[in-house]
Amino acid sequence: MLYLEILGNxxxxxxxxxxxxxxxxxxxxxxxxxxxxxxxxxxxxxxxxNRLGLAHEYxxxxxxxxxxxxxxxxxxxxxxxxxxxFKVDTxxxxxxRHDVLDLPRKLGAVIHAQGFKVKLSKPDTLVRVYCGxxxxxxxxxxxxxxxxxxxxxxxxxxxxxxxxxHPRFSRALVNLTKARTEILDPFMGAGGILMExxxxxxxxxxxxxxxxxxxxxxxxxxxxxxxxxxxKLGDATRLEELFxxxxxxxxxxxxxxxxxxxxxxxxxxxxxxKALEGMYNVLKEGGRLAIAFPADFDGEAxxxxxxxxxxxxxxxxxxxxxxxxxxxxxxx
Ligand SMILES: C[S@@+](CC[C@H](N)C(=O)[O-])C[C@H]1O[C@@H](n2cnc3c(N)ncnc32)[C@H](O)[C@@H]1O
Numbered sequence: 637m638l639y640l641e642i643l644g645n646x647x648x649x650x651x652x653x654x655x656x657x658x659x660x661x662x663x664x665x666x667x668x669x670x671x672x673x674x675x676x677x678x679x680x681x682x683x684x685x686n687r688l689g690l691a692h693e694y695x696x697x698x699x700x701x702x703x704x705x706x707x708x709x710x711x712x713x714x715x716x717x718x719x720x721x722f723k724v725d726t727x728x729x730x731x732x733r734h735d736v737l738d739l740p741r742k743l744g745a746v747i748h749a750q751g752f753k754v755k756l757s758k759p760d761t762l763v764r765v766y767c768g769x770x771x772x773x774x775x776x777x778x779x780x781x782x783x784x785x786x787x788x789x790x791x792x793x794x795x796x797x798x799x800x801x802h803p804r805f806s807r808a809l810v811n812l813t814k815a816r817t818e819i820l821d822p823f824m825g826a827g828g829i830l831m832e833x834x835x836x837x838x839x840x841x842x843x844x845x846x847x848x849x850x851x852x853x854x855x856x857x858x859x860x861x862x863x864x865x866x867x868k869l870g871d872a873t874r875l876e877e878l879f880x881x882x883x884x885x886x887x888x889x890x891x892x893x894x895x896x897x898x899x900x901x902x903x904x905x906x907x908x909x910k911a912l913e914g915m916y917n918v919l920k921e922g923g924r925l926a927i928a929f930p931a932d933f934d935g936e937a938x939x940x941x942x943x944x945x946x947x948x949x950x951x952x953x954x955x956x957x958x959x960x961x962x963x964x965x966x967x968x
Contacts, residue, residue, distance in 0.1 A: 637666070638675040639774045640685065640694040641727070641766070643804070647671060649950035649962060650690035653808045657684040660814055669768035670731045674700075686778065687836050689785070689807025695764060695776040704734055704742075707771045711746045717775055720760025721753045724773075732767035739765055743773060788831060794859045795852030800828040801890050801928070805962075807832040809926040812948065812964045813886035820884045820918070822872035822911065823891045827853030833888070834862030842867045843878060873910035875918045887915050888926040893958065909938055916942050919967045931959040939965045 642650035651665070654673060658664055661684040663677025674697060675681070685694050698714055701707035716722075724740040724747070743765065744754055762776040785807070786792075790800040801809075806829040810819060819833045824842035826849065834840045834857055842865065844850050850869045857865050870878045872891070891911060894904045908929065915925055924947065929935040936946055944965035953959040 637697040638677055638681070638685075638694055638777075639697040639764075639766070639772060640673045640675055641692040642671050642673060643690045643692055644671055646690065646950050646952060646962075649808060649812075649948070652948045652950075652964070653688060653690050653811045654685075656812050656814050657681070657687060660684050660816065669766075669770055669772075670729045672729065672766045672768055672772060674772075682778075687807070687811055688780065689804040689811060689832070691780050693764070693776055693779045695774045695778070697772060697774040698763075699773045701771050704736065704739055704771060707739070707765075707773060708742055708746060711743055711773065712749075716747050716750055716752065716763070718747065718750075718752045718761045718763075721755035722747060722761040722763055723754060723756050723759035724763045724765060726765040726767065729766065729768045731769060733769060734767050734771055736765065736767045736771065739767075739771075788828075788860065790826065790828070793826065793831075793856045795826055795855045797826040797849075797852070799892075800826055803828065803832055806888075806890075809888040809890075809928075809962065810836065810838070810886075812926045812962075813888050813924040815886035815888075815924075817885055819886045819888055820875075820879075821889045822875055822887065822915065823889050824853050824867070825849055825890070827856045827867075829888050829890065830865065831856060831860050831862065834865065835860060838864075840865045841879070841884065843870050843872055843875070845869070845871055873907065873914050875914040879918060882918065883920045883923075884918055885920055885923050886925075887919060887923070889915075890928045893930050893960070905933060908933055908935075912938055912942055912944075916944060916967060921967055923967050925965045925967070926962065927965070928960050928962050931961055935961055935963045939963060943967070 661681035666676040667674040699710040766772045785803040788803045818839040820841040822843045830840040947964040
């Protein structure tokens with residue numbers, strides 16, 4: 637059994653991102669306690685979990701208990717898979733119902749009694765305790781360093797446009813499509829979504845109506861070492877003409893939200909409807925579309941009218957004058 641801690645700002649989206657990756661890996665979510673997930677999956681899931689955007693860390697779940705006393709009792713019975721020296725570290729989640737203040741010291745003593753040495757700075761093994769409805773202890777295997785995503789935020793790219801999604805959300809959109817080999821972004825802008833997909837080894841296809849965006853997106857992709865791409869100058873409402881005979885496994889996109897500069901003179905809602913139809917037509921059966929729309933556009937109704945099946949939707953308030961929904965659709 638593995639554990640995984642999701643990020644707290646859009647927990648349903650984060651959980652569904654994990655679910656999508658486990659569907660590819662052949663595992664499933666076996667339980668949830670606030671931001672702590674129990675995963676019924678083994679090592680074969682690691683390459684898929686390593687793709688995640690909205691995750692904090694994952695590891696091996698060692699013990700689970702209803703009280704501090706029970707946890708300590710159980711901890712004595714198991715063989716701790718410790719490499720080198722260790723440290724115990726506690727995560728007290730917002731729903732924590734137990735007094736865990738002294739737990740790191742007590743659990744540390746139990747593990748120490750099995751012959752392992754403690755090292756508080758830079759330990760070789762980090763034992764993680766999570767307190768929620770229940771208490772869990774495990775061994776951290778992978779920490780998702782925020783610096784990794786921060787380093788790809790818009791202002792660090794050679795071609796800079798302030799309209800980009802945070803790389804974590806771009807990554808999550810890609811993963812929610814369950815893309816294995818390729819992905820299309822028909823409103824690619826500076827290429828933020830394509831960068832996250834390209835770093836996963838997917839072939840990336842992009843379209844933008846502005847020549848400077850096509851050039852800029854290419855510059856950004858190359859800067860991050862991505863070479864397997866096909867970018868086109870064109871209109872997202874004419875995808876079938878741009879890609880004759882091509883059907884895509886997945887589409888992820890963040891269309892313009894309505895300032896005249898990014899809409900290129902079109903009426904917003906009409907652009908969204910036409911683009912949705914075009915995306916439906918170039919998607920393979922069973923393929924998924926992950927897309928963001930401002931909250932005053934009913935993406936769910938429009939998507940379903942075209943024939944998409946809604947798989948998930950997640951609300952995000954961006955700032956005072958912008959709130960949006962992320963939608964995931966499947967072509968059935
Ligand atoms: C919000 S930006 C995309 C941001 C992008 N996801 C990123 O992370 O950099 C939307 C882009 O859509 C482009 N656009 C607007 N109308 C379009 C159309 N009809 N077809 C294709 N691209 C269009 C704009 O030029 C703009 O670059």
